[in-house]
Amino acid sequence: MSTLKADTIVASDGSSPVTLTKQFAAKMWADIDMTGTATLDESGNVASITDNGTGDVTTSFTSSMSDANYACSGMTTANAAFDDEGLVHLNYTGGRAAGNCRFGVTDAHNAADVYDFDPVMVIIHGDLA
């Protein structure tokens, strides 16, 4: 097996991104505790988060996406009685911008019920600027 040791990889023109065969890297991930004032437990490419209210958080990126057309996925938990099942969704305004993503947590069976759950997990794939 051969090993290539390098700190930075760019395309042969010196600036363009390299093609990673059969791989697409996530461009952001965040593990958020939304209880009380939302806090970031750990993350990649997140500069800060904003607590907009119960079940409503905005994650701001360190390096922005190229546009708002990227893919988000998320998961969370339920309450102790398991009669409120958390569902992570984009904010009703659309949620996605090049520099940030706003999402919320509601009961999967009643969107009017919003929750501050812990943990709330979000991953984003797409193109960086």
Add this chain to the structure above:
Amino acid sequence: MSEIITDKLTGKASAGDVTITSEGGSATMQLQQGVAKAWFRTFFSSGTPTSRDSFNIASYVDVNTGRLDPTFTNVMNNDDYVCAGNNHSGNDVNILIGNEASILTTKFRWANYDNGTYTDTALGGIVAGDLA
């Protein structure tokens, strides 16, 4: 176009740190941060979680109906990582991770819960975060 054919990439200054340039060319990111650390697709065969395919998943702990713990082959660095996934039933079934106490460096709890009842439903997911 030039092409490097190799079997392994290692950071020169730090083995676990290789930087790549963004699609738009205006940013850089650590390659390791963006690579999925585990993924899996499983179904329940007579109530037992059974793998269809996976990466970095050693086995599944059958916790109870509708609940399973995928265990990692290579463990995570801490318990502050993220998971995302879906079930494959086509019904109104949600995948929920367990509470914070069941998210460990070695495994994590997934639960299929449908309005009051745990169900053995095929599911798949992906994990991002830091490996140990």
